[in-house]
Structure formats: C-alpha cells, structure tokens
Amino acid sequence: MEKVPMTVRGEQKLLKELEVLLKRRPLISQAIAEARELGDLKENAEYHAAREEQGICEAQIRDIEYKLSVAQVIDITTLANTGKIIFGTTIKLLDLDSDKEMTYCIVGDDEADIKQNLISINSPIARGLIGKLTGDEVQITTPGGLKEFEIMDVQYI
Template identity: 75%
Template sequence: MDKIPMTVRGEKMLREELDILMKRRPLISQAIAEARELGDLKENAEYHAAREEQGICEAQIRDIEYKLSMAQVIDVTKMQNAGKVIFGSTVTLIDIDTDEEVTYQIVGDDEADIKAGRISVNSPIARGLIGKMQDDEVSITTPGGKREFEISDVAYL
C-alpha cells in the first residue's frame, strides 16, 4: 500500500483530533446507556441519535488511525534542498501576467486549505512545481487555464 505523505504539523493535528474523539467515546456510551433506561428502544429518539453519533465517531476514529498508520511524516526543516521545491516546502510565486504574488505550502491531502495557503501535493499547481528550482519559470495547466509563474522563493519552514 502507498504511504500517505504528511507534514509534522499535519500529523500533530490528526493526533489531536483522534485524542478528542477518544475522549468522546465514553460519553457517547454513557448517553446510549441512559437512553436505554428510558424504555422502548423502537421509539426512543435519544437512543437512535446516540447510536448514530457512536457510529460516526467510530468511523472517524478508524479513518484517522488508518491515516496515521499509513503516514509518511516528512519534516522539511531537516532537509536541505537549496531552492528545490519539494513536499512540505513553502513556495512564493509571481504570476508573470499580473505580477500578483502568492505563497503556498505544499502539504498532504488532509492538510490542504487554500485559504490558509496550503495546497495538496496532488493539486495541479503543486504537481507543476515539485522538482523545480527557485528562479525557474513554470507553466502550469490549472482548471482555470494555463498560467505562467516565476518561483521567487522556496523556504523549508
């Protein structure tokens, strides 16, 4: 099976989310027990809601545990690639047509958040940047069409 690339920050976030879910587990079990005491389970909305919540919680726990077991945590701060765009690096781009500057960190799928400047390693922009060097000009085909960028800075934060 393929490993799931993840930054140190991404692994920490998943472990924190898993910890929260594990703390909810006994509370949900308690809610189920209390709902059972109310009587007839066929028409007991509290019981059915608690069971549904339990199912969702357990599915989320399994999903996170799987991702963590398959994670390949990459600490970019320990890598020295002298201006090369790699997974985890933070890249500052200048749009050649508009002179607009944007900065993205290339992260795993679960960590991606375009509003926070984190793009998935599987996104068209990241795929077009991986392996390129600082000061390179790149042409990337995005869903909005072809765009030309200059890589003005590559940082390993």
C-alpha cells in the same frame, strides 16, 4: 500498503482530532446507557440519536487511525535547504500575467486547504513546481488555463 506523504503539522492535527474523539467515546456510551434506562428502545429518540452519534464517532476514529497508519510523515525542517521545491516546502510565486504575489505550502491530500494556502501535492500547480528552483520561470496548465509563474523564494519551514 502504499505510504501517503503528510507534514508534521498534518500529523499533529490528526492526533488532536483523534484525542478529542477518544474522549467523546465514553460520554457517548454513557448517553446510550442512560437512554436504555428510559424504557422501550423502539420509540426512544435519545437512544437512537446516541447510537447514531456513536457510529459517526467510531467511523471518524477508524478513518483517522487509518490515515495515520499509512502516513509517511515528512519533517521538512530536518532537510538541507537546496532551494529545490519538494513536498512540504513553502513557495513564494509571482504570477507573471497579473504581477500578483502568492505563497503556497505543498502538503498531502488530506491537509490541503486553499484558504490557508495549503495545496495538495497532487494539484496541477504543485506538480508543475516540484523539482524547480528559486528564480525559475514555469508554465503550468491549470483548470483556469495556462499560467506563468516566477519562483521568488523556497522555504523549508
């Protein structure tokens, strides 16, 4: 089984989601039992809704447990800051075409959220940055075309 990189933050988020789902599990079972007591199950909307909710909850639990089982959690704060861009680093970039500064953190696929500046390790920008150092200028082919960046800062936070 191939391990999938994940940050400590990503692991904590999944563990919290799992905790919430595991707390919902007995409540759903209770709702199913109460709906059963109402009589005929064929025409019992409450029963069918509770069973559907149970199926969704169980699928989400299995999904999170699988993700955690294949995760290789990488704690970037324990590594020496060499200035080199690796998984988990936070990078401050200058777009040389627009003079716009941007900050990204390279995370696992499941953690990626561009609205929070979390980019997937498999994204074109992350792949183009891995291994580079502070001060380097890089050209990266993105879906929007060729972009040029200067790496202003690399943080291991």
